[in-house]
Amino acid sequence: MAVGVAALAATTGGALSPPAAADGEVPSGQVEFPTHCAAPPQTGLPPADGPTTARITVDDPAPKAGDTVTVTYQVARTPALDPTGTGLPADVLTPTGRIVLGGAQSGEVTVVGVKRNDPVGAGAGLPAVTMTGTFTVTGAGGITLAPGGYTLHTSHMVDLDTTCDVVGAPVSERLTASPPPAAAGRTPARVNLRSVALGTAYGRPGAEVEVSGAGFAPGAAVTVAGRAGAAETADRVAATADERGEVLARLPVTDRATTAVVAYEGTAWSAPRGSGPAAYTVVAAAATTAATQRVSAVVEPGALSMTQAGESITLGGISYGQGGAAPGRIGTVTVKDARGGPAGWTLSGKITEFTGPGGVRIPGASLSWTPRCTVAPGGAGRCVAGGAGVVGPQGAVLASAPDAARAGGTFTIDATVTLRMPPYTPPGAYQAVLTLTLS
Known part of the structure; x- marks a missing residue:
């Protein structure tokens, strides 16, 4: 098995954040x-x-x-x-x-x-x-x-x-909320009070989480779904609001990409008809530990190996206050399979959270990719690109080659990446570690 590590960095425009507290000084709050x-x-x-x-x-x-x-x-x-x-x-x-x-x-x-x-x-x-x-x-x-x-x-x-x-x-903290904006001469717009709460904040893959919601239209059909950043995951269950507008459902969470749960009326989530996200973590069962390190992969006859171009990825900048997508591309990965047998292989990746100035963190689930995979002329195997979507700390498949009677060859794997950053992310550089594993 070969392991590749790449450091990712994203920047936001505008002035730098204020300096951290000096040694011995108690942080505010x-x-x-x-x-x-x-x-x-x-x-x-x-x-x-x-x-x-x-x-x-x-x-x-x-x-x-x-x-x-x-x-x-x-x-x-x-x-x-x-x-x-x-x-x-x-x-x-x-x-x-x-x-x-x-x-x-x-x-x-x-x-x-x-x-x-x-x-x-x-x-x-x-x-x-x-x-x-x-x-x-x-x-x-x-x-x-x-x-x-x-x-x-x-x-x-x-x-x-x-x-x-x-x-x-x-x-530890205080905030002051103002009324919602309203057009001149009109009464303030009705605030969306839809919300959800979870019975637990984490569980193993396949575990059910109890979801209670409030503020929905009485009798409305409500969808309870998993979220990974702004996208929905495969986890979904239907429910009906009672006469008080409350919802109670049990959501099986099987998608490892799920990082939050939402509920909404209608065919798709929208701010006026949906709740805000409630954080949730899919925790894998205890297993053997793994470590990441920089490795020089050497191709030898009869081996399965991997090399990657470059050691870092720099994503595009985001303007302060706007948020949005910071685009980039991973270093091209070359997989060489000279084993001569029928066994296939899988190349997967996972990413840590992004750490920025003052300890500000952006979840690794905010990074998504769109993989591509090609086979060099003369190769006997078939390369299947992984699905487009969230990478996250739980990981996702970048590419694979299925078991076949004729396998082997040289495979080139690439992917565009996008980091979704929320509005008003503090300015500065944000860094994470992307680990690729070939097995």
Whole structure:
């Protein structure tokens, strides 16, 4: 198996972001509160009690009623410890949590983080995590955001959940919502109050998630669907709103690309008739760990190998305030199959989240690709390009060659890529790592 790694970078126009806080300076909005972290019951370990240091930020501190606000919950320190007692490798920790709303709007916001962490020593404390989610502003007024409980899911050898309960955490962020805009002489437009909440923020492929919705037209036919960025995934189920406009459904999530769940009336999602997305993560069962590194692939007789042109990909720029698509192209990949047998091969890829100035992160599911694959003259095998769509941290197929009586040859694989960046993404460079695996 050969592995290729490419660094991706995207930039936004405009002035640079303000500098980060100096050493020893407390970031704005950072709070500390007591936490009780229960170890997974199957481990027999005692609970861990201590302070959590966290911070909540929003992408828009002055939204209008009806707007969707993205929130980020950063846990800088937790009392939770390695639940295995033997240490954890990199990238086996998936955090989920909730943010408590107060003031002019009540309720909770589900937030989810990507599976990304540095190695953890035996019995050591679990590392800092970052989680994001969204909610729809339902009316004008001041809204407070306070940290809620969070769960640290580890998938190494066995799946384990460390649950951290929070009581009375102080407010970390505030925003002030204004009424929705209205034409002169007219009453304000009706705010879309459709919303969904999930029974859980993550699950294995094929697991059902309980979805409850509100604010729909009584008796309306409602579609509950998975989302990956702005696109819907294959996960979908139909429901009917009751006389109060509420919906209750169970959505089987089988598409690994799903990163959120929405509900809407009509044939397709639209802002006036659909809910905002509720974050969800598909967590694979514990498996053998993998590491990424730069590898020089050498072609030898009778081997399956891969080479890739270039070590980095630079995406196009995006104007600050507008958002949109940053286009680019991966380095051309050449697969040589000289094994002489009937076995085929699969070339897949996955990407980490994009990290920008000040720790701002963009999910890897925001990157999509459109693959192409050709066979050099004289080749015996057939090359099948992977489907166009989201790459994401769970990965997607770039190209493959099926098993056949006559196989082998030289295959050239290419793909255009597009990174979808939300409006008002802070200016600066955003970088991620794209890993290609040939098997």
